[in-house]
Amino acid sequence: MASTSMIGQDVRLALPPPASEPALALELIELELSLDGFATEQDGFSEAVRRAAKALEGEFLFDLPASGLAEDCQRIAALRIPEANGNGMKIVFALLDGDGTGIRVEDPSAETTGLKNFADSFVGVLERMQ
Known part of the structure; x- marks a missing residue:
């Protein structure tokens, strides 16, 4: 954020994210906020992600070792969460960072296309079993 001073007051100008960083969809921002205080909870990554998905009226599908599918990542959890426009559900991934101390949320990418297909x-x- 850029900062300028006007008559002794600090004014912050909100700048859009750089072109190299696409803006996160609303549902991903909500999920990231739900996971904000993760910091290596006793019950672990899976339970933290499961609770966050439930809070958004979504579903925790599974989690597994990242196995090189994403940079700086130990585990990946697949979730199905409501789309911001209210038109159905979408698959997203929660990724436990390499240090095991933070979680980031991402839409499926070219690297995770196979995992997204598996989640679908x-x-x-699951729907057939119900």
Whole structure:
């Protein structure tokens, strides 16, 4: 954020994110805020992500070792959360960082296309079982 001073008051100008950093969708921001205080809880990554998904009326699908699918990442959890526009659900990923102290949330990317397809299939199986 840029800062300028006007007559002794500090005024902050909100700048858009750089072009290299796409803006997060509203539902991802909500999920990240739900996970903000993670900091290596006793019950771990899976439970923190499960609670955050439930708070957004979403679903925790599964988590697994990252196995090189994402940079600086130990584990990846697949979630299905409501879209901000209210038109259905979408798959997103919560990623435990390499230090195990923080969680970031991402939409599926080119690197995680296979995992997203697996999550979609997983949802299909769950829906048939119900």
